[in-house]
Amino acid sequence: MDVLFAADETRKTFANLGLWEKGLWYVLILVSTGIFAWGMWRHARKYLRGRSAFTLDRPGRRVRRAVTTTLSHSWIRRRDPVAGLGHLLIFYGFVVLFIGTAILAFQDDFARPILGFDFWHGWFYLGYSLFLDLFGVALVVGLGVMAVKRGILKPFRLDYWRPDRAEGEYDRKPYVIGDWTFLGVLFFLALTGFLLEGFRIAIANPDFEVWAPFGWLLGQMFIAGGLEGGSAESARLVTWWVHGVAALGFVASIPFTKAVHMLVSPAGVAVRDDTAGKVLAPIPADAKPEEVGYGTIADLSWKHLVDLDACTKCGKCHEACPATSSGYPLSPRDLILDLREQAEGAMGIRSALHLPPLHEERESILGDPIRPETLWSCMQCMACVEICPVGIEHVPIINQMRRRLVEQGEMDPLLQGTLETIYTSGNSFGEQKRKRGRWTRDLDFEVKDIRKEPAEHLWFLGDYASFDPRNQRVTQALARVLNHAGVDFGILYDAERNAGCDVRRVGEEGLFTSLAEENVKAISACHFERIFSWDPHSFHTLRNEYPQFGGTWTVLHHTQLLLELLEAGRLMPKPLGYTVTYHDPCTLGRYNGVYDAPRQVLAALGLELREMPRNRDNSFCCGAGGGRIWMQELKRDDTPRPAEMRIDEATSLGKLDYFVVACPKDVTMYEDAIKTSGHQGEIELREISELVLESLDLDTVAVGAAADERETNGKEPV
Amino acid sequence: MKIVVAVKQIATLGDEVEFTDDERAVDPDFLDYALNDWDSFSTEEALQIRDRSGEGEVVVVSVGDEDAEEAMRRCLAMGADRGIRIWSDALDGADPITVARALAEVIRREGPDFVFAGVQSADSVQAATGVALAELLGLPRVAVVTKIELGDGKAVVDRELEGGIVDRTEVDVPALFTIQTGINEPRYATLRAIKQAEQKEIEVVEPSDLGEPAYRVRRMYVPEKGAGAEMLDGSAENVAQRIAEIVKERLK
Numbered sequence: 001m002d003v004l005f006a007a008d009e010t011r012k013t014f015a016n017l018g019l020w021e022k023g024l025w026y027v028l029i030l031v032s033t034g035i036f037a038w039g040m041w042r043h044a045r046k047y048l049r050g051r052s053a054f055t056l057d058r059p060g061r062r063v064r065r066a067v068t069t070t071l072s073h074s075w076i077r078r079r080d081p082v083a084g085l086g087h088l089l090i091f092y093g094f095v096v097l098f099i100g101t102a103i104l105a106f107q108d109d110f111a112r113p114i115l116g117f118d119f120w121h122g123w124f125y126l127g128y129s130l131f132l133d134l135f136g137v138a139l140v141v142g143l144g145v146m147a148v149k150r151g152i153l154k155p156f157r158l159d160y161w162r163p164d165r166a167e168g169e170y171d172r173k174p175y176v177i178g179d180w181t182f183l184g185v186l187f188f189l190a191l192t193g194f195l196l197e198g199f200r201i202a203i204a205n206p207d208f209e210v211w212a213p214f215g216w217l218l219g220q221m222f223i224a225g226g227l228e229g230g231s232a233e234s235a236r237l238v239t240w241w242v243h244g245v246a247a248l249g250f251v252a253s254i255p256f257t258k259a260v261h262m263l264v265s266p267a268g269v270a271v272r273d274d275t276a277g278k279v280l281a282p283i284p285a286d287a288k289p290e291e292v293g294y295g296t297i298a299d300l301s302w303k304h305l306v307d308l309d310a311c312t313k314c315g316k317c318h319e320a321c322p323a324t325s326s327g328y329p330l331s332p333r334d335l336i337l338d339l340r341e342q343a344e345g346a347m348g349i350r351s352a353l354h355l356p357p358l359h360e361e362r363e364s365i366l367g368d369p370i371r372p373e374t375l376w377s378c379m380q381c382m383a384c385v386e387i388c389p390v391g392i393e394h395v396p397i398i399n400q401m402r403r404r405l406v407e408q409g410e411m412d413p414l415l416q417g418t419l420e421t422i423y424t425s426g427n428s429f430g431e432q433k434r435k436r437g438r439w440t441r442d443l444d445f446e447v448k449d450i451r452k453e454p455a456e457h458l459w460f461l462g463d464y465a466s467f468d469p470r471n472q473r474v475t476q477a478l479a480r481v482l483n484h485a486g487v488d489f490g491i492l493y494d495a496e497r498n499a500g501c502d503v504r505r506v507g508e509e510g511l512f513t514s515l516a517e518e519n520v521k522a523i524s525a526c527h528f529e530r531i532f533s534w535d536p537h538s539f540h541t542l543r544n545e546y547p548q549f550g551g552t553w554t555v556l557h558h559t560q561l562l563l564e565l566l567e568a569g570r571l572m573p574k575p576l577g578y579t580v581t582y583h584d585p586c587t588l589g590r591y592n593g594v595y596d597a598p599r600q601v602l603a604a605l606g607l608e609l610r611e612m613p614r615n616r617d618n619s620f621c622c623g624a625g626g627g628r629i630w631m632q633e634l635k636r637d638d639t640p641r642p643a644e645m646r647i648d649e650a651t652s653l654g655k656l657d658y659f660v661v662a663c664p665k666d667v668t669m670y671e672d673a674i675k676t677s678g679h680q681g682e683i684e685l686r687e688i689s690e691l692v693l694e695s696l697d698l699d700t701v702a703v704g705a706a707a708d709e710r711e712t713n714g715k716e717p718v
Numbered sequence: 719m720k721i722v723v724a725v726k727q728i729a730t731l732g733d734e735v736e737f738t739d740d741e742r743a744v745d746p747d748f749l750d751y752a753l754n755d756w757d758s759f760s761t762e763e764a765l766q767i768r769d770r771s772g773e774g775e776v777v778v779v780s781v782g783d784e785d786a787e788e789a790m791r792r793c794l795a796m797g798a799d800r801g802i803r804i805w806s807d808a809l810d811g812a813d814p815i816t817v818a819r820a821l822a823e824v825i826r827r828e829g830p831d832f833v834f835a836g837v838q839s840a841d842s843v844q845a846a847t848g849v850a851l852a853e854l855l856g857l858p859r860v861a862v863v864t865k866i867e868l869g870d871g872k873a874v875v876d877r878e879l880e881g882g883i884v885d886r887t888e889v890d891v892p893a894l895f896t897i898q899t900g901i902n903e904p905r906y907a908t909l910r911a912i913k914q915a916e917q918k919e920i921e922v923v924e925p926s927d928l929g930e931p932a933y934r935v936r937r938m939y940v941p942e943k944g945a946g947a948e949m950l951d952g953s954a955e956n957v958a959q960r961i962a963e964i965v966k967e968r969l970k
Contacts, residue, residue, distance in 0.1 A: 283910065292910070409906040416906045423909065424730075424752040432732035432750050510909025 009208040010121035011200065013108055016237070025244065032248035039255025043264070043309060046348040050302030054273050054281075066270035075269070075389040079316065079618065080155075086145030090186065093139025094262075097193070100132045129212040133197070137214055140190045143183055150179065157315025164329035164374045175313065175337075182258050185250055192243035194218055199236035202228050261312045265390040268310035271303055277385050277395030278591050279544050283403065283509045293403025293507065297339070297346045298361040304397050305347075308340035310390040317384035317394060322621040327639030328377035332384040332394040338369045339397070366401060372410060375401050377634050379642075380505040380626030381586040386617055402507030411506075418630040419508050422515070426497040428630065429467040436461070437493040439472040445483055450490030454527035457489040457561075460519075460542060462535030463498050464664035470671060471664045478534055478558060478689035484696055485570040487561075489532075495522040501537035501587065504545070506627035513549075516541075520551040534558040534689065536588035536663045543592070557588055559598040559662050559688055566604045573695030575606025578657035580686075581650045582609055583670070584619035585663035598662050601688055605695045610656065612649050620646050622669040629665060643673035651679050658686040719774030721764040722830040723798065724821055724851065725757035727782050727789035728841040735940065742935045743811060753789040756836025760897035761793045762904040763866065764834050771868075774831075775799045779824055781809055781817045787920055794915035795907035801920040802828075808928055814842075815932035818850035820925040825855060832873075833894040837862050848896035859894040860887055864901050 014022060056062065069075050073091070077084030107120045120128070150158055160172035194215060201209045201219025205228070210216045222232060254260055283292055294300055300308075317332035318324055324331045342365050345358030359365050366372065375398055384394040405411060421430040440447040448455050465475045482489055500515035519542075523531070531553050533539040543555035565571045582602060588594045595616045602609050614620045623629075623642035635641070640648070647670065650659050659674070661667055670685050729749040736745045764776045778793040778801045780786050790801045804820045812820075825833055833855065835848030845861075852859030864884070865876035871891055876884045878898055907915075948964075950957045 285913070287910075406906070407908055407910070409908075411906065413903065419906065425750055432730070432748075434734075434748065435732060508908060510911070510913060512909075514909050514913075 009206070010125045011209075013104060014240075016233075017240075028245065028248050032252040035252035036254055039252075039260075040263070042348045043255060043260070046343065047302045047305050049298070049347060050300055050305040053301035053303040056271060062270045062272075065272075066266045069269055070266045076314075078387065078389070079319075082145065083149055083314070086142045086149065089138040089142025089145065091142075093135045093137075093142060093190075094186070096135035097132060097139065100128065103128070126208060126211040129209070129215075133212040133214050136190055136193060140187065140194075143187045143190070147183055150183070155315075155319075157319040158313075159315075162334050163324050163327065163331050164334060164371060178258055179313070185246070185253075189243065189246055189250060192239055192246060196236060196239045196243055198222050199227075199232050199239060202232040203236065258312065260309060261390070264306060264309040265312065268306050269391045271306060272391030273303065273393065275544070276393040277380070277382050277399070278540070279548075280396060280399055280504055280509075282513065282548060289407050292407040292509075293405075294397070294400040295364050295366055295404040295408075296362050297342050297359065297365060299400070299404075300339075300343070300397075304393060304400075305343055307390075307392040307397070308336060308343050311336045311340065311392060312390065313337065314389060316387045316389065317392075320383040320387045320618070322379055322381060322383065322623060322642040323377045323635075325639075326623070326642045326645060327636035328634055329371065330374045330377035335370065335374060335398070336392060336394060339365070342369065366404060366410075370401060372405055373634050375405065376412065376415075376631055377628075378402075378626050379586075379621045379623060379628050381621035382590040383586075383618075383621065386590050399505060399507055403509060404507075406507040412632050415506065415627065415631045419503065419506070419511060422498050422503060423511055426515075426518075427463045427467065428498055429463055431467050433494045436466050436496050437491060439466065439475050440479070440491075442476060443479055443483075447479060448488075448490030449493050450526045450528060451492060451495055451522070453490065455488045455490035456529050457487060458523060458526055458528040458531045459489050459491045460499065460523075460531055460533040460535075460538050461491060461496060462533060462538040462664060464668060465533075465535050466496070468664065468668060471667050474534065474664070474667060474687040474689050477687070477693040480698065481562070481571065481689055481692050481696065482565075484698060485565045487565070487570075490526075490528070492522055492526070497522075499535075499538035499541045501541035501545070502625070502627045502630070504541070505625070506630075516546055516549045516551075520546055520549045523551060523553070530554040530556060532556040532558055532561045534662070534664070534687070536585045536592075537665070540587040540591050557592075557594055557597065557662070559588075559601055560594065562601050562688065562692055563597045563604075566601060571692065571696065573605050573692065574697055576691060576695050577606055577608075578691075579608045579610060579655070580658040580660045580691075581612050581653060581656055582615075582660045582662075583612070583622070583646065583650075583666060584616055585661070585666055586619065586621050586625055588662060589619050590617055598660075598688060601692065602660065605691055607660075607691070610653050612646075612653065614649065620649070622646065622663075622666050622673075624665040624669050629669075640677065641673065643669040644677035646670070647673045647677045647679050647683070651682055656683050658691070659683050660686050660688060660691065662688050719768055719771045719832075720777070720828065720830040721767060721774070721832045721834060722777045722779055722825050722828055723757070723761050723764045723793065724825075724833065724835040724847070725761065725778050725780050725789060725793055726754045726836070726839045726847075727751055727780065727786040728754045728839050730841070737938050741937050741939065743938060751785065751788070753792050754836055754839045754841075756838060756840070756897060756899055757789075757793070758796075758904040759899050759901050760834040760836050760895075761796055761798060762902045763897055764832070765797045765905075766902060767832070767866070767868065769797075777802060777828060777830070779804065779821060781805065781812070781820050783810075790920060791912050791915045792907050794918045794920075795911035796905055798918075800918055802923055803920055804923050804925055806924050806928075809925070811935060812928070813932040813934075814844050814846035815850050816928050818847050818854055819928055821847070821851050822854035823925055823927075824923055825851070831892050833857065833892070835894070835896050837896045837898050845896070848894065852894040855894065857892055857894045858889045859896070860889055861896045862898045863895040864898050866895065866901075 017025065073084055073088045076087050104120070107118070111117045111119065149155065160175060162170055195218070197212060197215030198218030199222065201216055202222040205219060205223060209219065222228065227235065254262070313333065315333055321330065321332050342359055346361040378398045380395050380399065382395055418428055422428050425431060426433055437447065450458050461475065464471045497515045497518050499519065500512040503515060504512035531542060532555070533542065536557060539555055539557045542551065580602065582598060584595060599609060621642055647659065650656060659670060661670060667685065667687055674680055674683060674685060729744070729751055731744065731749060735748050737743065738745050761778065768774045768776050776798040778790050778798045780790050780801070781804045783805055787803060790803060794801055802824055804824055809816065809820060833851065835851065838845035849859055849861060860875050860877050862878045863875050864878050867874040872888055873891055873893060874886060874888050875895060876886050879885055950960050
């Protein structure tokens with residue numbers, strides 16, 4: 001079946017192979033795709049063995065998202081445009097060459113022999129040649145970009161340093177070899193492809209092949225070097241086999257190497273849960289202790305097993321994680337890789353890339369290789385989930401493993417004490433329930449008890465805003481602002497409990513459930529239109545997690561309420577003229593996407609906002625989240641704490657008047673960090689409400705003095 | 719191995735207090751409730767002994783109204799096998815001896831190898847119930863125990879004395895120990911476990927004969943703040959000088 005020459009431009013395929021050679025080629029294709037299919041089946045079978053997760057709602061939207069994010073590279077390009085460009089070139093190069101091969105296969109194996117229809121000539125052939133030639137070049141350039149990044153620029157995120165292991169305790173050489181092999185194999189395929197084109201052109205050198213410019217250039221070089229005719233013919237034959245076998249080998253290797261991400265990662269994006277980490281799944285009431293959370297590989301949901309394979313080791317989470325960069329024994333990347341090694345060892349393709357020991361499917365992985373201190377280092381700030389280009393859910397995976405630790409009572413005594421305190425007193429400070437509304441006594445007006453009389457707004461305070469002396473000043477400032485604006489609001493007094501946001505993130509789901517039920521019951525008995533809170537943790541959980549317990553209300557953050565009041569002209573601020581920076585709280589920003597309201601309030605107060613390099617979705621956690629504020633220190637001594645790094649970041653912007661926050665835990669963390677980071681006197685902390693109050697030019701002496709006096713008598717928070 | 723642990727739901731007080739109209743108790747509005755701290759240690763110790771011996775039963779016993787079951791649930795959630803709650807209206811505000819009588823009646827029936835109680839309760843701080851109970855049961859008792867080692871028909875226990883001295887004592891079994899905090903690390907009872915402990919049995923018993931109360935509360939009040947306190951300020955030198963003057967004055 002030698003190729004018939006068309007009257008116009010085309011070329012011979014199959015390098016003039018004989019019949020048995022062609023036969024051998026098709027056998028190799030079958031072997032290669034067979035190995036590929038077997039490997040992919042092993043992966044699929046692994047996912048099918050996972051626990052059930054959420055339902056895949058709106059499949060059309062999911063597929064659309066996977067396609068558009070893959071084609072646009074919008075997630076891959078974020079915070080690293082160079083690697084994004086490199087990947088884009090490789091991706092489109094690879095895809096176009098793959099489609100080109102598919103077109104050829106369609107023409108040779110289907111259209112012509114079966115339909116008797118030949119389209120691979122004339123203008124189509126020329127366009128095809130040009131296209132594939134250019135995208136082949138794109139592939140090579142893209143590989144070059146990645147090689148430069150990996151080999152010369154060596155960014156932090158690609159260095160494989162593990163914060164949770166000592167030097168010498170781990171070996172990442174297999175990963176490094178895998179990475180370079182992947183680049184090398186792709187480069188080899190592109191190179192042999194171009195050589196093949198060059199040899200082919202050198203044989204007959206038809207003019208129209210100038211439409212494949214780089215191949216043509218190579219061809220001319222070969223001719224100039226004396227390689228043409230018969231010698232070019234044999235060079236072509238050899239190269240054809242080398243290229244072909246390498247390509248088939250690559251296809252067969254896909255399920256067993258990092259190349260599998262080409263298939264699994266888009267799938268991961270498609271099945272991604274938009275609420276992952278933000279809204280955690282309840283534990284069924286009748287679950288047995290061994291069914292609570294994740295303690296073995298067999299416990300993982302199918303989605304989380306997909307996540308493990310989707311990881312490309314790009315290190316964006318490693319770079320974004322506040323725990324990793326401040327010396328805690330946690331890197332979200334290494335956690336995922338450890339789990340992947342275990343999953344491969346227990347349920348699928350046994351990878352060479354692991355550190356012993358591997359555990360059986362139902363053997364505990366907590367302790368080794370997943371160390372408890374790694375899990376407790378997480379601040380559940382969502383920086384990793386938010387930046388992951390392939391939709392990996394590190395935060396809920398960590399949360400599930402914490403649930404198992406809590407179930408087994410394996411947690412640090414400080415945390416255990418706090419949970420017991422919350423259980424007995426309903427708040428993390430161990431204060432009496434009746435003291436919840438004590439802060440109102442310093443005000444010169446009554447704050448409604450919403451249990452007894454209706455109000456337009458129910459103000460849910462949260463523990464820090466209620467009991468911590470510094471935060472009480474903010475709470476009082478906000479109360480005065482709202483009173484001045486004529487806002488009708490009331491509080492729950494003794495009936496308010498800790499909202500449970502951090503209790504849930506610690507992994508004590510039972511206590512969270514009980515707190516949520518009590519709060520939902522108390523709130524449901526009141527008459528109001530909307531809820532607001534200045535604590536983003538309470539705001540988040542009431543807004544997004546209480547619907548699981550029947551609490552469906554309109555919940556606002558106070559910055560949103562303040563903005564409404566400013567826009568409605570109910571607050572008339574005088575311009576303050578300070579220069580400030582603003583820290584986005586994780587639970588307000590990444591969890592709820594509220595980035596603009598606080599900034600608009602600051603603008604309305606006549607403040608000049610200077611943004612820190614890490615702002616909005618890239619905001620850097622203060623270090624308190626995920627219950628970390630209740631635990632003992634786990635980080636190394638030689639790195640500053642996250643909050644201290646953040647103050648350094650702010651003061652590096654030049655002279656600022658205030659470091660502005662909108663979260664009670666931020667008030668606590670950054671008041672401390674300003675003192676401990678050596679920037680005392682350079683910058684001061686203000687919560688937005690305090691600036692609003694100042695801009696109203698009311699007499700603030702009374703509140704401040706009373707609170708100051710109590711602060712000196714008050715006890716330290718838990 | 720059967721161990722009975724006597725536990726108590728205690729009241730905790732904030733920095734404000736008001737009394738009931740008859741001035742004999744604190745207004746419940748000013749109280750929160752919790753499991754007595756010592757009792758989580760004695761429960762843990764009982765559980766560890768049971769688990770080490772591989773068989774047996776831990777029974778928690780408490781004197782209190784229905785609300786006290788919350789504290790008992792926590793012990794059950796930690797791993798205790800069942801509970802017995804003793805209550806009659808006559809036990810409202812009862813003194814330690816009366817409480818011990820109520821406990822003794824039930825514990826005698828159970829015939830345990832060991833009886834554990836906390837050294838004291840954090841709210842009334844009398845350290846009397848446990849030792850009174852030993853007397854009523856006719857058991858040898860060791861108070862303020864910080865370590866227990868079981869032998870054949872005997873137990874060797876450490877008890878804490880003043881000034882960090884430890885007294886190692888050998889006692890015959892059965893015996894009663896009052897357990898000191900710090901003897902172990904009490905396990906965490908998850909809320910899930912506490913919920914599931916609702917399925918464990920708590921038997922309610924009414925005591926038959928409580929006898930005469932050992933005392934009655936006549937009045938509760940906040941004592942007058944002591945007058946005559948003098949705050950000293952100024953430099954260290956001035957303060958020292960003033961202290962010296964005061965001491966000399968008082969020694970006259």
